[in-house]
Amino acid sequence: MDTAISKIAHIFSECNFPVYIYLPGSSEFYQLISDHPEPKPAPANMIEHLNDESIFFQSFKKGDAYMYFYFLRLSMGDEKFVVMLNSDKDRTSLNCITFSMFNKLKEMEVTIQEELNEANESVQILRKSRQKMLKLLDGLVMPLFSITPEYNVLNVNKELSELINESHIPSILNKKCYEVIHGFSEPCSFCRMSEIVAGEEVSGQTIELDFGGKHYYFEHHMFPIYASTGEMDEIGEFMIDVTENYQNLEHIEKYKEKVKSIQMAEVDKMNEMGELKRAYKDLSKSYDDMFSKNNKMSKALSSLMENNNVNEIVKMRQETREVKNKLIRSATALKNFQTALDMQQDKYTELSKKTIYQLERLINTVNKKSMITDNDVKILLKTVTEDVKELRTTLKVPPPPESS
Known part of the structure; x- marks a missing residue:
């Protein structure tokens, strides 16, 4: 408003008679003095003429002279x-002056109107742009909202209203964020409001929240929003759901522990197989000793038979039967050991194959997920892959078929 009055005052800067400006909307009254508007009380006898839009000229007689307005x-x-305009000159002279000024005023009016039209057009463009931006914010798949330094909610997007199960967005506005969003009675422990108000730079942080009976992990961010005056009057806040990432990390940790347990089981199996091999070796040696003894006894028996020593023959036959029984028992035990060894080896080999295939399917699934970008996840995946590779080499397990 002051700018418009200043422009009008500039037109009348060369007038040698009083010039006044009246604002009907606010009843403000100014006198232009040295190209500068100064507030003055409006003359009571002129209020009626100033407010009557049908009056453009008025004269008053003062003694023998006339005052023209x-x-x-x-x-x-x-x-x-x-x-x-106030002058004691005759009407014709005043008409000439005012006509010239009126034309300048009309030109100014046209110019100002054009500027207003351009400004209105810019406002419309900004409004449309704001509407598009609001639609864009509503389309974001992450909760986004803004609050005042007093924690009052100013704006929210659709994703946040769905997260807190409140479809009527106006019921969220102008309420304390920690109450309406989180259900707390005081500001959240993870809030960075004080740091932002103090002008400090804050970075993102990972927080854990519960909504609708479900546990979430969020990457939480807060940032200042400044008004056109340069003052911070608003704080923006958004949360990125990284729950799936954390769940995948937990699964990988569990399977890493499982791989370790399998490795320990393989070590135990190797130790058991070593013991079985040693037992087999001892049994085989015992069998060889008995077989050698049997041969000796057979030779001795043949010798006795040649000498017709019946008692010795009977005794040798008895010993032969005993040795034969021992040989049969030894052979049976040896066969049982061999069968148990084969079954145990098949059992551990099949279990190892099955576990390795399961781990590799998990790793393939995790690797295909675009959300897993954390360096820790890559290190864990690398560790699991190397462990599986080492396990394959040890067990001599062929690679699984390519997944479609």
């Missing part, structure tokens, strides 16, 4: 102005 009525946007 000319009213120029202008509109600039939604605001109306009345320029009142």
